[in-house]
Amino acid sequence: MPRGRYSLHDPHDHTPLADEHFQCAPGPSGWRYVSRLTAPDGGHTGSVDLTLDALGRPLRLELHAASWQVRGAALDGVTWVRTDPTGTHATEGNVRAHAFTGSSPAFLVATARLLRLTPSAAVTRVRLVAFTDPVLAPRTVDQSWALVDRETHPTDNGPLTVDAYQVTALDTGEQHTVHLAGDVVLSAPGVELEDLDSPPSDLG
Numbered sequence: 001m002p003r004g005r006y007s008l009h010d011p012h013d014h015t016p017l018a019d020e021h022f023q024c025a026p027g028p029s030g031w032r033y034v035s036r037l038t039a040p041d042g043g044h045t046g047s048v049d050l051t052l053d054a055l056g057r058p059l060r061l062e063l064h065a066a067s068w069q070v071r072g073a074a075l076d077g078v079t080w081v082r083t084d085p086t087g088t089h090a091t092e093g094n095v096r097a098h099a100f101t102g103s104s105p106a107f108l109v110a111t112a113r114l115l116r117l118t119p120s121a122a123v124t125r126v127r128l129v130a131f132t133d134p135v136l137a138p139r140t141v142d143q144s145w146a147l148v149d150r151e152t153h154p155t156d157n158g159p160l161t162v163d164a165y166q167v168t169a170l171d172t173g174e175q176h177t178v179h180l181a182g183d184v185v186l187s188a189p190g191v192e193l194e195d196l197d198s199p200p201s202d203l204g
Helices: 106-115
Strands: 003-009 016-026 031-038 044-052 058-065 068-074 078-083 090-095 099-102 124-132 137-153 160-169 175-181 184-188 191-196
Touching: 016 044, 016 106, 031 106, 044 106, 058 099, 078 099, 090 124, 090 137, 099 106, 106 124, 106 137, 106 175, 106 184
Parallel strands: 099 124
Antiparallel strands: 003 016, 003 191, 016 031, 031 044, 044 058, 058 068, 068 078, 078 090, 124 137, 137 160, 160 175, 175 184, 184 191
C-alpha cells in the first residue's frame, strides 16, 4: 500500500499550490486512492477519495475543495452531484464521458488504468469530466493518450516498470508526458513525487 506525498505547482510559472498526502492500494473492487491536501502554509485545503472497479471505471468519487463538494460515479456515462459551501444548493450533472479527471495525480493513474494501453497500441481518445479548482467546476475535456515508452529498472525491491504516456489536449493540441510506475505518478506537469514509503502496487 504506497503512501507518500506529491507537491503540486502551477505547470507554467511553478508557483506552489499544495501538497497532496496520499495512500492507495488495489482492493476487492479494483483500486482505491485517498488523500488530503494542504496549502503551502500547512492549512487543510481539500481531499480526494476515488475508487475504481476492476475495469478502471469510477465506482465512487468524493472531492472536497474550498468547502465545495463533489460526489460522482460511472452511471449512464458519468454522473455527479456538486454541493456549494453552504450545503443548501446541489446541482446534478451527467455527461456521456468515460471517467473523471482533475488536479490530483490519482486521475492520471485512473485514466491509464481505464485505457490499459500497450506500447504497440494506437493513440486512444478519451472523454473526461474535469473538476477545476478551486470550486470544483465541471468541464468536459477530450484527450488522446499513447503509451510511448516502457522501461524496466532494477531496484532493491525487484524490477520496477515505468510507463511514459504522451497526453494531448484535443481542444488546444497541447502535449505533455506523464511517467507512471504502477499506481504512482513519478512525474507529470505540475506534479512532483516528493516522498514514497513503499514501492508502487502493480495494477497488472
